[in-house]
Amino acid sequence: MSETVLKILIDELNLIRLVCEKCGAALELSIDRLNGSGSIQTLTCPAGCGNIYRVPASHRSDTLAKLAEVVRDLKQVKGCRIEFVLQVKPDHGRVE
Numbered sequence: 001m002s003e004t005v006l007k008i009l010i011d012e013l014n015l016i017r018l019v020c021e022k023c024g025a026a027l028e029l030s031i032d033r034l035n036g037s038g039s040i041q042t043l044t045c046p047a048g049c050g051n052i053y054r055v056p057a058s059h060r061s062d063t064l065a066k067l068a069e070v071v072r073d074l075k076q077v078k079g080c081r082i083e084f085v086l087q088v089k090p091d092h093g094r095v096e
């Protein structure tokens, strides 16, 4: 069976999007500027719907800053390309 695969080079990964599950508004955070000063534990929906973004109590550290730090570190790797791979599911609504 044929498949479509999307490969995203980590070098091209510059933004993290937080999409509100309540209203769909998105907050884009730059990986280059994301550090420990902005914690997801303190974020609320940018559209003002009142939704508060929560991290489980067992993970009370700045998880977004950690993710950004790891991405920045991986961008410095020499000798190989690091890619995220997404398998694109077939369009179930297509006409055959």
Ligand SMILES: [Zn+2]
Pocket (backbone or CB within 6 Å): 020, 021, 022, 023, 024, 025, 045, 046, 047, 048, 049, 050, 051
């Ligand atoms: Zn919202």
